[in-house]
Amino acid sequence: MSTTLPPLREVIAAHGLSASKALGQNFLLDGQLLDRIAAVPGNLKGAHVYEVGPGPGGLTRALLKAGAKVTAVERDERCLPALAELGDAYPERLRVISADAMTIPLENVIPQGGHIVANLPYNVGTALLVNWLSSPSWPPRWASLTLMFQREVAERIIAAPDTEHYGRLAILSQWRSTARIAMNVHRSAFTPPPKVMSAVVHLTPLPMPEGVNPLVLESLTGAAFGQRRKMLRQSLKGVAGAVGALSTLGIDSARRAETLSINDFVHLARTLSPKA
Numbered sequence: 001m002s003t004t005l006p007p008l009r010e011v012i013a014a015h016g017l018s019a020s021k022a023l024g025q026n027f028l029l030d031g032q033l034l035d036r037i038a039a040v041p042g043n044l045k046g047a048h049v050y051e052v053g054p055g056p057g058g059l060t061r062a063l064l065k066a067g068a069k070v071t072a073v074e075r076d077e078r079c080l081p082a083l084a085e086l087g088d089a090y091p092e093r094l095r096v097i098s099a100d101a102m103t104i105p106l107e108n109v110i111p112q113g114g115h116i117v118a119n120l121p122y123n124v125g126t127a128l129l130v131n132w133l134s135s136p137s138w139p140p141r142w143a144s145l146t147l148m149f150q151r152e153v154a155e156r157i158i159a160a161p162d163t164e165h166y167g168r169l170a171i172l173s174q175w176r177s178t179a180r181i182a183m184n185v186h187r188s189a190f191t192p193p194p195k196v197m198s199a200v201v202h203l204t205p206l207p208m209p210e211g212v213n214p215l216v217l218e219s220l221t222g223a224a225f226g227q228r229r230k231m232l233r234q235s236l237k238g239v240a241g242a243v244g245a246l247s248t249l250g251i252d253s254a255r256r257a258e259t260l261s262i263n264d265f266v267h268l269a270r271t272l273s274p275k276a
Contacts, residue, residue, distance in 0.1 A: 005061065005085075005086070005089055007029075008027075008029045008031075008056060008057075008058050008061075009029060011056050011057070011082050011085070012027065012029075012056050012082075012191075014082075015056070015078070015079075015081055015082050016078075017055075017056055017078055017079065017082065026119075026122070026190040026191070026192065026193075026194050027055050027056060027058060027190065027191045028058050028059065028119055028185075028189060028190055028191075029058060029189075029191055030189055031058075031061075031062070033185070033189055034058050034059050034061065034062035035062045035065070035066075036183065037059060037062065037117070037119075037146065037148070037183070037200055038059065038062035038063050038065070038066045038068075038117065039066065040117075040146045040182045040183070040200060040202050041115045041117060041143075041144045041146050041202070042144075043067075044063065044066040044067055044068040044115065045066070045067030045068075046067060046068075046069070047067070047068050047069070047114065047115060048068070048069050048071070048110060048111050048113075048114035048115070049063050049068040049069065049070050049071070049110075049114060049115045049116070049117050050070075050071050050072075050073075050106075050109045050110040050114060050115070050116045050117075050118075050142075051063065051070055051071070051072040051073070051116075051117055051118050052072075052073055052101040052116075052118040052120055052121070052128060053073070053074060053075075053076075053101070053118060053119065053120060053121045054072040054074050054079070054083060054096075055074070055076070055079050055119075056079055056082045056083075057072075057079070057082055057083050057086045058119075059117065059118070059119055060072055060083065060086055060094065061086060063117060064086070064089075064090045064093055064094060068093075068115075069093050069094075070093065070094050070095070071095045071096075071097065071109045071110065072094065072095070072096050072097070073096075073097045073099055073100075073101045073104060073109060074096060074097070074098060075098070075099060075100045075101070077098060080096065080098060083096045084096070097109070101124070101128060102124055102127065102128065102131075106132070106135075106140075106141050106142070107141065110141055110142060111141070112141050113141075113143050114141065114142060114143065115142060115143055115144050115145075115146065116132065116142050116144070116145045116146070116147070117145075117146040117147075118146075118147055118148065119148040120147055120148055120149065122150060122194070125147070125148075125149055125150075125153065126149075126153060126169065129145070129147065129149075129157070129169075129173070130169070130172060132145060133172050133173060133177065133203075134172065134214055134218065135214075136214055136215070138176060138205070138208040139205045139207075139208075140205055142205070143204070143205075144202060144203065144204045145201070145202070145203040145204075146182065146200060146201075146202050147200065147201050147203075148185065148198055148199070148200050148201075149198065149199060149201055150194075150196045150197070150198055150199075151184065151196060151197040151198055151199045152165070152196065153169075154181050154198075154199035154200075154201045155181075155199075156169045156170060157169055157170060157173045157179050157201050157203075158170070158173070158174075158179045158180060158181055158201065161258065161259065161260065161261045161262070162258055162259050163258075166258050167221075167225045167228065167257075167258065168221040168222060168224075168225045170262070171217070171221050171262050171265050172217070172218065172221065173203060174262050175209065175212075175217065175262050175265070175266055176205065176206050176207070176208045176209065177203045177204060177205050177206055178203065178204050178206060179201060179202070179203045180201070180202055181199050181200070181201055181202075182199075182200045182201065182202040183199065183200045184197065184198070184199050184200075185197070185198040185199060185200065186198075209266050209270070210270075211270045211273060211275075212266055212269045212270045212273055213269065213273035213274065216269045216272050216273045217265065217266070217269040219239055220236070220239060220242065220265060220268055220269055220272070221257075221265060223235055223236050223238055223239050223242070224236060224257035224260075224265075225257050225258075228256060228257050228258060229256065230256070231253060231254045231255065231256060232246060232251070232253050232254070232255055232256065232257060232260075233246070233253035233254065235257060239272070240272075241271075241272050242268065242272060245268055245271040245272055246268070248271060249264075249267055249268065249271065251264060251268075
């Protein structure tokens with residue numbers, strides 16, 4: 001098996017590719033940087049990895065080089081010939097699906113215990129993350145998520161209570177997972193360079209708190225942070241039983257959502273979740 005591949009810039013030129021703004025694309029070409037991203041989940045030799053939006057296949061190369069078996073979903077048909085060449089270089093190790101990742105159930109693309117590694121398209125990254133975090137069954141299919149986001153989104157994922165970036169995304173990310181920024185990525189690393197800096201976030205699942213319905217937590221956080229400048233007794237009045245639950249738990253209803261800890265929201269959701 002030959003894995004001597006032409007530089008990514010040559011691949012992009014040969015196939016006449018350019019990053020699509022409409023698809024939220026920005027290509028990473030630095031092989032050493034891509035290898036560092038592929039190393040974040042740990043040893044991938046023989047592991048199954050799901051990648052969203054591989055584009056011309058820069059990160060895909062790094063994952064295959066690390067020994068992974070990769071399923072990649074790409075909706076941009078212009079990139080498929082370049083990915084097919086990559087598949088030829090790594091026989092039986094790369095499966096490419098031409099589709100929109102927002103429409104694909106995880107069970108179709110990753111076995112239990114696999115990893116998700118992706119330089120996510122900016123326009124769907126947060127929506128995909130929320131989908132992967134919101135599974136009613138837990139632990140999830142994935143053993144880890146290693147995802148590239150705009151730096152501001154990464155800050156929102158790892159934010160602590162009572163800080164500028166703390167909100168719904170931090171709670172959904174951290175109530176049953178650990179989340180950390182694994183590395184920062186300068187805008188100049190991309191082609192074309194985006195206007196903002198980026199960061200790679202690494203998440204691993206934790207045991208799920210007992211007695212909490214994820215849909216109740218989503219409803220609570222959506223209401224609380226949808227009107228984050230209002231006191232909780234105002235922002236949560238549309239959630240049945242929420243204001244009474246605040247009193248039961250000894251939480252001052254005059255507080256604002258950003259002052260509550262993740263555990264506070266978990267306790268609230270547990271109080272409001274239907275008992276089995």
